[in-house]
Amino acid sequence: MKYKSVFDIMGPVMIGPSSSHTAGAARIGRAARNLFGREPKWAEIHLYGSFARTYKGHGTDVAIVGGLLDYDTHDTRIRDALETAKQKGIKVRFHEEESHTDHPNTARIRIGDDKGDLELVGISIGGGMAEITELNGFELRLSGSHPAVLLIHNDRYGAIASVTGILARHEINIGHMEVSRKQEGQQALMVIEVDQNIDESILKELERADHILQVAKIVD
Amino acid sequence: MFRNVAELVEMAESEGIQISEVMIRQEMEVKERTREEVVGQMERNLDVMEKAVEDGLKGVKSHSGLTGGDAVLLQEYMKNHEPLSGTILLDAVSKAVATNEVNAAMGTICATPTAGSAGCVPGTLFAVKNKLNPTREQMVRYLFTSGAFGFVVANNASISGAAGGCQAEVGSAAGMAAAAIVEMAGGSPSQSAEAMAITLKNMLGLVCDPVAGLVEVPCVKRNAMGASNAITAADMALAGVTSRIPCDEVIDAMYKIGQTMPVALRETAQGGLAATPTGRELEAKVYGISLKKE
Numbered sequence: 452m453k454y455k456s457v458f459d460i461m462g463p464v465m466i467g468p469s470s471s472h473t474a475g476a477a478r479i480g481r482a483a484r485n486l487f488g489r490e491p492k493w494a495e496i497h498l499y500g501s502f503a504r505t506y507k508g509h510g511t512d513v514a515i516v517g518g519l520l521d522y523d524t525h526d527t528r529i530r531d532a533l534e535t536a537k538q539k540g541i542k543v544r545f546h547e548e549e550s551h552t553d554h555p556n557t558a559r560i561r562i563g564d565d566k567g568d569l570e571l572v573g574i575s576i577g578g579g580m581a582e583i584t585e586l587n588g589f590e591l592r593l594s595g596s597h598p599a600v601l602l603i604h605n606d607r608y609g610a611i612a613s614v615t616g617i618l619a620r621h622e623i624n625i626g627h628m629e630v631s632r633k634q635e636g637q638q639a640l641m642v643i644e645v646d647q648n649i650d651e652s653i654l655k656e657l658e659r660a661d662h663i664l665q666v667a668k669i670v671d
Numbered sequence: 672m673f674r675n676v677a678e679l680v681e682m683a684e685s686e687g688i689q690i691s692e693v694m695i696r697q698e699m700e701v702k703e704r705t706r707e708e709v710v711g712q713m714e715r716n717l718d719v720m721e722k723a724v725e726d727g728l729k730g731v732k733s734h735s736g737l738t739g740g741d742a743v744l745l746q747e748y749m750k751n752h753e754p755l756s757g758t759i760l761l762d763a764v765s766k767a768v769a770t771n772e773v774n775a776a777m778g779t780i781c782a783t784p785t786a787g788s789a790g791c792v793p794g795t796l797f798a799v800k801n802k803l804n805p806t807r808e809q810m811v812r813y814l815f816t817s818g819a820f821g822f823v824v825a826n827n828a829s830i831s832g833a834a835g836g837c838q839a840e841v842g843s844a845a846g847m848a849a850a851a852i853v854e855m856a857g858g859s860p861s862q863s864a865e866a867m868a869i870t871l872k873n874m875l876g877l878v879c880d881p882v883a884g885l886v887e888v889p890c891v892k893r894n895a896m897g898a899s900n901a902i903t904a905a906d907m908a909l910a911g912v913t914s915r916i917p918c919d920e921v922i923d924a925m926y927k928i929g930q931t932m933p934v935a936l937r938e939t940a941q942g943g944l945a946a947t948p949t950g951r952e953l954e955a956k957v958y959g960i961s962l963k964k965e
Binding site: 453454455456457458459460461462464466467468469470471472473474490501503504507508509510523525527530555577578579594630636646647 | 672713715716717733735749771774777778782783785786792818822832
């Protein structure tokens with residue numbers, strides 16, 4: 452079942468006007484920010500389908516940038532997000548794309564600074580719920596409604612076992628898990644949605660596990 | 672976990688509890704949270720809804736200028752006239768409109784189940800409140816009952832206008848509200864299901880055709896009608912009227928209608944009211960250009 456909580460239906464508390472075009476968009480932006488781990492210096496935002504056609508009227512642009520500034524869907528600062536980003540010296544550019552995507556409300560976000568960058572694709576599926584469908588070229592399915600851990604790792608045997616072993620020892624239940632890779636034996640991405648929030652100490656432990664290169668956390 | 676309305680009603684009636692209680696218990700179990708946490712979060716949602724209605728009744732205007740001010744007109748009319756449709760019904764209409772006007776003006780609302788359909792549940796709640804005098808706890812239960820029915824629709828059909836048209840948004844919201852009114856008025860769980868079925872049946876086929884793609888025209892007034900539909904259906908169910916087609920089958924019909932609905936009528940601003948001459952004119956004013964597909 453896609454929707455698991457009553458608050459997926461009765462909520463989110465949000466700044467209007469559209470749960471899919473505003474709240475869902477803010478959540479996609481915030482997922483990018485969380486995964487990047489810090490405030491970006493620049494953002495290239497590509498909008499597709501209904502997002503591309505109506506983003507100005509719905510404040511989709513304002514909402515995504517609000518998410519990049521780490522604002523929640525109900526944070527009234529969202530309204531001034533474009534102005535705030537400008538004042539902070541964050542270079543934001545929007546691109547209205549013509550090409551067809553699987554989902555009508557799709558955004559591709561590239562953000563970065565002098566230390567690195569990140570690219571993700573998010574879709575807004577309705578009622579303020581968003582899913583991340585691609586991260587740095589890896590395909591994935593991440594609802595964003597549960598806490599999740601993303602791990603970049605070497606595509607070697609034992610990598611998955613070492614991670615799930617650590618989570619089991621801390622009595623953390625895995626709700627959904629996916630592993631994908633671009634090429635055999637190269638880098639791979641592990642996405643784990645869990646039921647409870649994960650402490651920093653557990654993240655540190657995961658970072659030290661066999662074959663793990665990078666760990667990021669998304670809080671719902 | 673209940674998967675459909677039949678299971679939801681069965682769980683409530685076999686244990687002799689309300690629909691809202693089934694929803695609260697499920698949430699506690701699935702999310703491993705205490706009753707205080709779950710109920711507390713819904714209370715905060717209730718506060719947001721109450722504030723949105725208050726703000727809307729003071730009068731707001733959207734950025735595009737397409738909507739705002741109608742909630743005030745309705746309240747003023749009610750002060751000077753006995754509404755033909757009845758005080759509770761028109762009060763619900765004005766409060767549903769108030770919520771959606773605040774939403775269109777980028778105010779803070781609680782999506783129930785979406786932002787575009789956020790008026791039906793609070794609009795009816797804050798109107799029937801004046802008649803039924805519920806406790807704060809009963810008002811929070813109203814939201815859990817709404818949520819329980821919305822939960823079934825979201826998982827078995829859709830609550831997205833882009834996927835299923837307005838019937839999936841305002842249709843679902845109105846059905847959720849009808850079911851919750853019945854519970855607050857002392858009706859049985861199966862009467863709640865009948866009210867949901869009767870409401871949704873009369874919202875089937877409703878397309879999502881917002882002018883300029885904005886959640887304003889006709890969304891604000893569709894919430895007004897969703898709220899009226901909900902109150903009428905709740906009264907019918909409380910009178911003992913039943914739906915010949917069971918609630919779950921109505922939800923399934925809604926889903927299938929949504930799947931066969933043309934893309935032009937699913938939140939793309941390409942058909943329906945959006946494509947009328949006046950709709951196009953308003954759109955050109957908002958964007959400076961038309962969204963019409965060549």
